[in-house]
Amino acid sequence: MKLALVGDIGGTNARFALWRDEQLEAVQVLATADFEGPEQAIAAYLQSQDLPLGAIGSVCLACAGPVGGDLFRFTNNHWRIDRAAFCQTLQIDRLLMVNDFSAMALGMTRIADHERVQVCPGEAQADRPALVIGAGTGLGVGTLLAQADGNWLVLPGEGGHVDLPIGSPREAELWQVLYRQLGHVRAEDVLSGNGLLVLYRAICELDGKPLQHATPAAISAAGLAGEPVAGEVLEQFSCWLGRVAGNDVLTLGARGGVYIVGGVVPRFAERFLASGFAKSFRDKGCMSHYLHGIPVWLVTAEYPGLTGAGVALQQAPDHSPDAVRESR
Incomplete structure (x- = not known):
């Protein structure tokens, strides 16, 4: 079974971790200014963990702002996400994006x-x-x-x-x-x-x-x-x-x-x-x-947003790549 990756992305820092057995592993914090976009940051994270592209099956990113659809622009940094390009570049099966505070709230269920x-x-x-x-x-x-x-x-x-x-x-x-x-x-x-x-x-x-x-x-x-x-x-x-x-x-x-x-x-x-x-x-x-x-x-708790992103990924219906049980 492929691994899952979770991220909590702010204006200055992006936090990434592996999500396995309902737990965070290998948390790493990267500066958003050091990377052109999230694909490059995640590729660097995977390289630091000795994981090749394609080793990750699912990704959930907690992003500041309203999420939905196939294009997301971060309001507090220069990054953007195009769903199809993101999945192709990182060779992942599905991408779930959730509001950052929704992820924070879901993190309360695991503290x-x-x-x-x-x-x-x-x-x-x-x-x-x-x-x-x-x-x-x-x-x-x-x-x-x-x-x-x-x-x-x-x-x-x-x-x-x-x-x-x-x-x-x-x-x-x-x-x-x-x-x-x-x-x-x-x-x-x-x-x-x-x-x-x-x-x-x-x-x-x-x-x-x-x-x-x-x-x-x-x-x-x-x-x-x-x-x-x-x-x-x-x-x-x-x-x-x-x-x-x-x-x-x-x-x-x-x-x-x-x-x-x-x-x-x-x-x-x-x-x-x-x-x-x-x-x-x-x-x-x-x-x-x-x-x-x-x-x-x-x-x-040090990383409740990351944990919440894992919870969101865990309870999202498998048939819907961008679904999360939240109401906007």
């Missing part, structure tokens, strides 16, 4: 207990939706549903573009500054890597403080070192993430739990766990009781 940290205690209800939300380059939001046949249904959406909620007078003042700077204020404008910088600038403008940091990494480091303004950025970020996640739980009835993913929050995980996230998550007035008992986890 181990040691790959997640409890943020809010509770008991997940297996027959109810689970919310997957993650701050990275943007803010991804997806819904995960268990199916009677043992497979999983992913409902991706554009939840990162909802309006940023206001839950306190301080947040109202910050929102006014953000509105002057941005116009329409989306959750993603604050709840993302670059959002840390946007939020920092808004706080400095509101309080008349000088700007001392120019990157999200510098703000995170300063906040962890105890600098008050940068510390407020991390705290307010955590509270706003709690408000957005709580809103999503109410909308979806997501009593199956909440998974916090993405690359931003793990950088200040201890500060996040001690933040006002939980209070803001449950701060829903007369519906606050609904949020009690819903578990929230911070996911620390």
Whole structure:
């Protein structure tokens, strides 16, 4: 039986692995800038594993953006995929492309207990939706549903573009500054890597403080070192993430739990766990009781998107080369 290959492709890096016996093997990270396209990157990966072209039967790639059809252009790098040319060049039988956050959501079905940290205690209800939300380059939001046949249904959406909620007078003042700077204020404008910088600038403008940091990494480091303004950025970020996640739980009835993913929050995980996230998550007035008992986890797994691509490949119908059980 031929091997399967999975990939999780972002703007800067492409992660590849073999998928065998429902497990990842030989994970490798390649820079997208070093290759003309995914075919060349995968050929290099196969060569590093001493595998000839034709050794791989199926490929599943998690790609940022809506997928479908025979041509896909990546929005955050120079790569493109033509299905027929891709399969011919790499001598594979089928190519499955899935939305990157759909793959991330499916990855939650395979994480181990040691790959997640409890943020809010509770008991997940297996027959109810689970919310997957993650701050990275943007803010991804997806819904995960268990199916009677043992497979999983992913409902991706554009939840990162909802309006940023206001839950306190301080947040109202910050929102006014953000509105002057941005116009329409989306959750993603604050709840993302670059959002840390946007939020920092808004706080400095509101309080008349000088700007001392120019990157999200510098703000995170300063906040962890105890600098008050940068510390407020991390705290307010955590509270706003709690408000957005709580809103999503109410909308979806997501009593199956909440998974916090993405690359931003793990950088200040201890500060996040001690933040006002939980209070803001449950701060829903007369519906606050609904949020009690819903578990929230911070996911620390290294390659959940790759694992999710393997799950997508595993449960896609064999007769359909570009099918995945997700609704767009």
